[in-house]
Amino acid sequence: xxxxxxxxxxxxxxxxxxxxxxxxxxxxxxxxxxxxxxxxxxxxxxxxxxxxxxxxxxxxxxxxxxxxxxxxxxxxxxxxxxxxxxxxxxxxxxxxxxxxxxxxxxxxxxxxxxxxxxxxxxxxxxxxxxxxxxxxxxxxxxxxxxxxxxxxxxxxxxxxxxxxxxxxxxxxxxxxxxxxxxxxxxxxxxxxxxxxxxxxxxxxxxxxxxxxxxxxxxxxxxxxxxxx
Numbered sequence: 001x002x003x004x005x006x007x008x009x010x011x012x013x014x015x016x017x018x019x020x021x022x023x024x025x026x027x028x029x030x031x032x033x034x035x036x037x038x039x040x041x042x043x044x045x046x047x048x049x050x051x052x053x054x055x056x057x058x059x060x061x062x063x064x065x066x067x068x069x070x071x072x073x074x075x076x077x078x079x080x081x082x083x084x085x086x087x088x089x090x091x092x093x094x095x096x097x098x099x100x101x102x103x104x105x106x107x108x109x110x111x112x113x114x115x116x117x118x119x120x121x122x123x124x125x126x127x128x129x130x131x132x133x134x135x136x137x138x139x140x141x142x143x144x145x146x147x148x149x150x151x152x153x154x155x156x157x158x159x160x161x162x163x164x165x166x167x168x169x170x171x172x173x174x175x176x177x178x179x180x181x182x183x184x185x186x187x188x189x190x191x192x193x194x195x196x197x198x199x200x201x202x203x204x205x206x207x208x209x210x211x212x213x214x215x216x217x218x219x220x221x222x223x224x225x226x227x228x
Contacts, residue, residue, distance in 0.1 A: 093182040103123075107171060113189045116179060132147055134158065194220050
């Protein structure tokens with residue numbers, strides 16, 4: 001009987017501990033973190049993200065960013081402009097797991113298919129009308145979810161999934177996006193595939209997209225504009 005009580009007590013302790021301890025790695029805040037065995041060598045970094053400023057030297061300006069009220073220039077091939085506010089330009093965001101972006105669209109302007117490898121995105125439309133959507137993973141059948149958003153509408157793009165926004169109105173559009181990482185990262189699909197440096201072997205892309213090598217050669221010679 002004592003053995004039964006001991007087993008029950010042990011299970012209860014383990015169950016309680018699961019609420020207090022996490023056995024998984026923390027989410028990455030950068031594309032990669034190469035291990036360094038010699039911690040005394042130059043360039044050794046001991047954090048997944050950025051070093052911390054001495055708390056005694058912190059002031060209000062470390063948590064402040066100004067200028068998002070002004071329209072951005074959308075005179076580019078995509079007709080859009082993304083102004084990101086993340087840990088690179090608002091240092092107080094370090095370790096807080098959040099950032100945002102202002103996205104300006106000219107009529108027919110596009111924020112092209114892209115993905116944020118480290119963040120879910122929630123988008124709210126301030127002005128205009130946007131056609132937005134995302135594509136699910138292979139295991140889910142690559143289903144496309146789309147919606148037309150008007151002023152005040154909100155849409156969520158799950159972490160890591162390819163998504164886009166297109167201005168389908170006749171006037172400029174503005175949206176703000178909140179992201180669940182201080183450094184969400186962005187991979188623009190067309191630019192990453194056809195504009196990588198050095199270029200991906202054309203044979204790989206021709207077979208993957210099932211097109212002629214000449215098509216791949218043409219696409220790799222294009223200038224892939226980055227609106228971020």
